[in-house]
Amino acid sequence: xxxxxxxxxxxxxxRGQQVTLRCSSQSGHNTVSWYQQALGQGPQFIFxxxxxxxxxxxxxxxxxxxxxxxxxxxxxxxxALELDDSALYLCASSSLTAGTDxxxxxxxxxxxxx
Amino acid sequence: xQKVTQAxxxxxxxxxxxxxxxxxxxxRDTTYYLFWYKQPPSGELVFLIRxxxxxxxxxxSGRYSWNFQKSTSSFNFTITASQVVDSAVYFxxxxxxxxxxxxxxxxxxxxxxxxxL
Numbered sequence: 001x002x003x004x005x006x007x008x009x010x011x012x013x014x015r016g017q018q019v020t021l022r023c024s025s026q027s028g029h030n031t032v033s034w035y036q037q038a039l040g041q042g043p044q045f046i047f048x049x050x051x052x053x054x055x056x057x058x059x060x061x062x063x064x065x066x067x068x069x070x071x072x073x074x075x076x077x078x079x080a081l082e083l084d085d086s087a088l089y090l091c092a093s094s095s096l097t098a099g100t101d102x103x104x105x106x107x108x109x110x111x112x113x114x
Numbered sequence: 115x116q117k118v119t120q121a122x123x124x125x126x127x128x129x130x131x132x133x134x135x136x137x138x139x140x141x142r143d144t145t146y147y148l149f150w151y152k153q154p155p156s157g158e159l160v161f162l163i164r165x166x167x168x169x170x171x172x173x174x175s176g177r178y179s180w181n182f183q184k185s186t187s188s189f190n191f192t193i194t195a196s197q198v199v200d201s202a203v204y205f206x207x208x209x210x211x212x213x214x215x216x217x218x219x220x221x222x223x224x225x226x227x228x229x230x231l
Contacts, residue, residue, distance in 0.1 A: 002161075033218065042118075042205055042221030043159070056218055088157055092219075102149070103219060105159035 002026055004093045004106035012112045013081050021076040021109045023091030031055070031096045032074035033103055034066060037088040049074050050096050078111075086113045116141045116208050120222035127196050127229055135191045135225045137206030143167075148182065148189045149207040149219065159205070165189065196229045203227070 003026035013019050025032050031050045035043035045058035049068035063079040072093075078085055088110050092103035117140040127133045139148065150162040163173065165182050173180045177197075181190045193200055203224045211217040 002158075035219075040223075042207075042223050043219070045218035045220070048218065058218060090159060092159075102161060102164050104161055105151070107156065107158040110157070 002093070002104040002106065004091060004104055006089075006091050006106040006109050008109060009107070010110045010112075012114065014114050015081055015083060017081050017113075018077065018079045019081060019111060021078075021089050021091075021111070023074045023076070023093075023106055025072045025074070025091075025093035026104055029093040029095045029104075030072050031094045031101070032068055032072065033092045033094070034074070034076045035090040035092065036060075036085075037090060037108075038084075039087070043090055046076070055096075081113045083113050086111060116143075116146075116210050116220040118206050118208050118220055118222035120204075120206055120225050122225045123223070124226040124228065127227070129198060129229055129231050130195050132192060132194050133196050133227065133229075135193075135204050135206075135227070137189045137191065137222060139187050139189065139206070139208045141208060141210050143210040145210075145212045147209040149209065150180070150189075150191050151205045151207060153203045153205060153224070155202075162191075193227075196227075198229050198231065201227055201229045 005024045033048040034046040037043040047057040048055045052068045068074045088108045090108045091106045094101045094103045119138045146167045151159040177194045179192045206222045207219040
């Protein structure tokens with residue numbers, strides 16, 4: 001196990017609602033990255049947080065936003081949910097200040113938008 | 115821009131067969147890192163290996179081996195004597211830029227490996 005945890009495991013929402021997903025990073029890690037994985041696809045980078053600031057963003061609209069807290073845990077918020085937001089959301093923990101910054105993933109949150 | 119191509123969508127083998135998963139990457143950066151992850155049905159991505167662009171040595175870890183060739187921009191993964199527990203989706207990923215800088219992972223579309231008895 002990586003020590004990266006995510007909650008909730010599963011979530012069902014309706015179109016237009018808002019959702020918050022949570023991630024706790026591995027001990028000693030200061031960076032959290034979020035990815036969206038649609039069914040049958042590879043994960044797509046949403047954004048990365050380092051020292052509580054956004055540190056890189058993929059091609060996702062502003063209704064995808066995030067936070068990182070002083071303990072390095074993180075939240076992903078999605079507003080105005082659309083059907084296409086249905087996916088597995090993966091959080092990855094790493095350390096940008098270590099010589100190696102391999103990303104270790106949590107178990108994911110499966111979001112279904114109806 | 116970075117790109118990772120895994121041309122094999124699905125591979126089926128019988129237990130104890132050897133299998134090679136192909137990965138071809140594109141990047142203009144001279145410093146980059148390549149990864150392989152395994153995704154079992156539970157969904158969690160499990161880290162297998164990380165290789166930097168300056169280290170072309172092949173690596174063997176138990177039944178797993180990796181062949182990195184910069185000349186062909188390939189980073190292939192071989193499982194020797196496959197087992198049913200190897201059944202999963204395998205992703206190759208690329209991270210451009212030196213360690214310690216912010217950078218995303220670019221993933222391929224994955225290869226689904228099915229190992230049967």
